[in-house]
Amino acid sequence: MEKLICYSIGDGQNINFWNQPWHPDGTLVNLITDSSLFTNISRNANVNDILQGGIWGPILNLPQLHVLKSTIDKAILNLGNSNEVIWKPKDDGKFSIKSAWNSSSEKIPKPPWTLSVWFPSAIPKHAFTCWQALWGRLLTADRLIRMGIQALPYCPLCTHGSESINHLFFRCAYSKWIWHSILTKLNIRRRVKDITDEETWIRDHCRGKSAFAMAIKLLWHASIYFIWFERNSRIHSNSRSHKQQVLQNILHTVKIKLIFLQNEDELGTPNPICSNLFNLSNQHNQKAQRWCYWKKPPLGKVKINSDASLTAGNAGIGGIVRNHEGIGIRFFSLNVEVEAIHLLELKAILQGVVMASKNHLRNIWVESDSQTAVNIILKKYQCPWRAISTLAKLNIILSDMESWEISHSWREANTVADYLSKIDCPFKGEDMVLGLAHSPIQQVIDMDSIGTLYQRM
Numbered sequence: 001m002e003k004l005i006c007y008s009i010g011d012g013q014n015i016n017f018w019n020q021p022w023h024p025d026g027t028l029v030n031l032i033t034d035s036s037l038f039t040n041i042s043r044n045a046n047v048n049d050i051l052q053g054g055i056w057g058p059i060l061n062l063p064q065l066h067v068l069k070s071t072i073d074k075a076i077l078n079l080g081n082s083n084e085v086i087w088k089p090k091d092d093g094k095f096s097i098k099s100a101w102n103s104s105s106e107k108i109p110k111p112p113w114t115l116s117v118w119f120p121s122a123i124p125k126h127a128f129t130c131w132q133a134l135w136g137r138l139l140t141a142d143r144l145i146r147m148g149i150q151a152l153p154y155c156p157l158c159t160h161g162s163e164s165i166n167h168l169f170f171r172c173a174y175s176k177w178i179w180h181s182i183l184t185k186l187n188i189r190r191r192v193k194d195i196t197d198e199e200t201w202i203r204d205h206c207r208g209k210s211a212f213a214m215a216i217k218l219l220w221h222a223s224i225y226f227i228w229f230e231r232n233s234r235i236h237s238n239s240r241s242h243k244q245q246v247l248q249n250i251l252h253t254v255k256i257k258l259i260f261l262q263n264e265d266e267l268g269t270p271n272p273i274c275s276n277l278f279n280l281s282n283q284h285n286q287k288a289q290r291w292c293y294w295k296k297p298p299l300g301k302v303k304i305n306s307d308a309s310l311t312a313g314n315a316g317i318g319g320i321v322r323n324h325e326g327i328g329i330r331f332f333s334l335n336v337e338v339e340a341i342h343l344l345e346l347k348a349i350l351q352g353v354v355m356a357s358k359n360h361l362r363n364i365w366v367e368s369d370s371q372t373a374v375n376i377i378l379k380k381y382q383c384p385w386r387a388i389s390t391l392a393k394l395n396i397i398l399s400d401m402e403s404w405e406i407s408h409s410w411r412e413a414n415t416v417a418d419y420l421s422k423i424d425c426p427f428k429g430e431d432m433v434l435g436l437a438h439s440p441i442q443q444v445i446d447m448d449s450i451g452t453l454y455q456r457m
């Protein structure tokens with residue numbers, strides 16, 4: 001199975017240099033025989049410690065690393081984007097049961113947990129961590145010590161038990177509390193055991209595509225992922241989160257995924273517990289409630305949200321640039337000549353892109369709530385003749401960007417730009433430093449940055 005998966009390297013953070021499959025030949029810890037290499041490159045090193053500015057560090061010139069150096073150019077670099085797990089058997093890199101079945105028929109053994117780990121709606125990085133845990137492939141202290149590597153023998157989560165996969169999942173008081181709390185929220189009363197017992201229970205009780213079964217499987221994956229993430233943060237970054245916070249992260253991530261699946265009509269009708277816990281609609285005859293949220297750009301990229309307003313003979317355009325943390329950097333708010341609304345939307349996009357370019361922001365993600373404007377830029381719609389010059393100017397600036405993308409946003413997740421486009425917005429200018437601390441709009445920026453869900457009307 002490991003040969004079927006690899007990482008595309010975006011920022012390279014959180015991809016362990018030794019233990020995760022980013023190298024074209026596979027996971028390096030399985031390829032090297034000389035454990036003295038860990039003194040040259042720490043076992044905790046991430047890929048971004050060795051790859052800087054798109055260039056591999058000179059440390060790879062060590063003779064023992066010659067084999068890995070010779071094929072490293074085939075590693076998938078996608079700098080400026082987020083790291084992604086790629087499912088190699090399919091051209092689009094997305095997992096499907098069918099392709100797994102075809103790929104696995106001879107080459108890989110099929111453990112009983114295959115279908116509880118690799119299902120189509122799974123979040124790939126969560127599924128991958130779960131798969132590593134079930135195979136005993138996570139580098140826990142007991143495994144490191146067996147390999148002759150020094151490691152703290154105790155569990156960093158509870159500081160009592162000795163660290164092993166079975167301890168971390170879920171004999172440890174910290175992780176047991178998290179998984180038990182999740183089961184309790186789902187009204188499931190049972191004693192939590194260790195990872196293989198829990199997996200067997202999930203496999204027996206979560207068959208089919210009901211929303212309830214899907215929620216449990218996603219929560220199970222997310223629990224393993226976030227507990228492992230917390231364990232790594234404590235060891236490598238010396239940062240600690242309370243178990244309550246980890247629980248909230250798990251619930252929030254799964255909630256977003258389930259809402260997305262429901263929006264895409266890929267989720268069965270949820271039972272009342274599930275709909276209460278995740279804000280899912282359980283009405284058969286009513287249109288499902290739909291939700292959206294403002295999505296942060298990846299590290300190294302900024303996001304421009306723009307909008308236009310047209311009321312009773314007045315027109316305005318507005319937009320904001322935010323970084324990967326959702327923090328506002330620049331904004332504009334201008335009153336302009338009245339034109340058709342989709343032309344104004346294009347002008348708003350152009351103004352946002354010009355502002356980014358002037359400020360040397362060259363990896364951009366543009367979002368507009370005008371599907372028409374987005375489709376014109378993507379050449380899906382023919383450009384109206386009135387918009388030709390705007391579009392030409394836009395294309396020149398975009399061609400000078402290092403990377404750009406454009407997508408449609410729901411109106412409810414584009415409130416900041418909407419506010420700035422209003423003719424009576426109190427802050428006017430074509431390229432302003434964001435200093436809206438005392439404005440009500442800062443509240444919306446803050447809500448956007450934590451992934452607040454907005455109900456679509």
Ligand SMILES: [Zn+2]
Nearest residue numbers: 155157158172
């Ligand atoms: Zn523990």
